Amino acid sequence: MTQNGENIPHGHKPANPQRRQLLATAAAIGVAPWLLSACTAPSASTANTAAPAQPAGTGILPTSQRRKLGALEVSSIGLGCQWVPAAVEGSVSDRYGSTIDRKTAINLIRTAVDSGVTLFDTAEAYGPYLSEEVVGEALQGVRDQVVIETKYGFSFDPKIAAARGGRDSRPEHIKQVVEGMLKRLRTDRIDLLYQHRVDPQVPIEDVAGAIKDLIAEGKVLNYGLSEPGIQTIRRAHAEHPLAAIQNEYSMLWRGPEAEVLPVCEELGIGFVPWSPMGMGFLSGTITAETRFVPDGDREFRVAVPRFAPDNLRANMALVDVVKDWAQRKNATPAQIALAWLLAQKPFIVPIPGTTKIAHLKENLGAAAITFTGDELRELNAAVAAVHIQGDRLPAGVLQMSGIEAPPKR
């Protein structure tokens, strides 16, 4: 495998040597990086699929509702494109047990473009490389109409990964991997490039310095950070203005409300919530009886504490809130979850992931849902009244979130 992934084949089989090597790397470094986590918890059946209420909106995003991530203008809802190799050659899987063939994934992205979506999220680590390849192929003909955001920051070389806790944001590494990203994304520039996780061994000033060089070369237009600590945000922004922070945020995990959102507001930085649907939980298709089936890194939720049986049962109170509001607003639970995010701040742009065109269209309908001030206060209070049980991520993955880089030299 070359560093830029040029000779990484599409649709790896789970048992191929590269895959085994990646999983071994995760085990060797004693952490469960987002991309490498092998899920082993026992479970019984998959999610059931309760029928949604009536979808709201037209499934087309109006240009009048565009939002700003720093200087970048994007559609109010983006599309998350996180796919890993499926068990079936030529297909891709999300991290939540759904598999689609590559053609369907490309069609999904193109349908999103036709529906007014301009923001597409991917990462070098998704696959790795596979998601960027699919996104690049899908967007090739419409490159100038869209904003592509991707992420660097992990090492896929077992020796380097073991020595560096899985992460690698050394300036020379960033510059090297960007070359591979440009090839896979079939473009000459990355609109928004994130550091996927803070690298405690590299001062954020050095990371920003590498990005500034890439911006000067025209290979990167804007940059962001994913799951950084507050001081890291301030220090990076002082070096060069950040366009966006990408953290987990939804009704199910409201951590960013304490510090990150206020800092974004203060500094004029956009905010992109990942897992805006709570990894599918807020769509109302999961019940207290749902058990997730281990399937390598194709079903992540088996390893997530808040979805463990007892926690899941307690956390269903939040689904009741979402379903109640779906009825009140003549919408679906998924739409309420996204509309709630959009209503929190005007600089928030969620990137829901889906494998289905019907869900894509349904999700875009969230942009048509508004809340009065009183409604929003009531909904916020109902959400806040539910005390979510269980951590949002497995311990090894959580460890990498919000870690502060060493003090400025």
Ligand SMILES: NC(=O)c1ccc[n+]([C@@H]2O[C@H](COP(=O)([O-])OP(=O)(O)OC[C@H]3O[C@@H](n4cnc5c(N)ncnc54)[C@H](OP(=O)(O)O)[C@@H]3O)[C@@H](O)[C@H]2O)c1
């Ligand atoms: N920066 C980071 O560290 C980070 C981490 C994780 C994710 N991300 C990004 O964030 C994106 C979104 O997050 P996510 O995919 O983890 O979680 P999510 O968007 O909260 O949830 C995705 C799940 O929700 C389901 N879903 C979506 N719309 C639905 C609907 N209308 N009705 C019923 N189910 C629905 C999907 O199933 P169906 O396929 O059946 O629709 C899928 O199982 C990812 O694609 C990725 O780009 C970033």
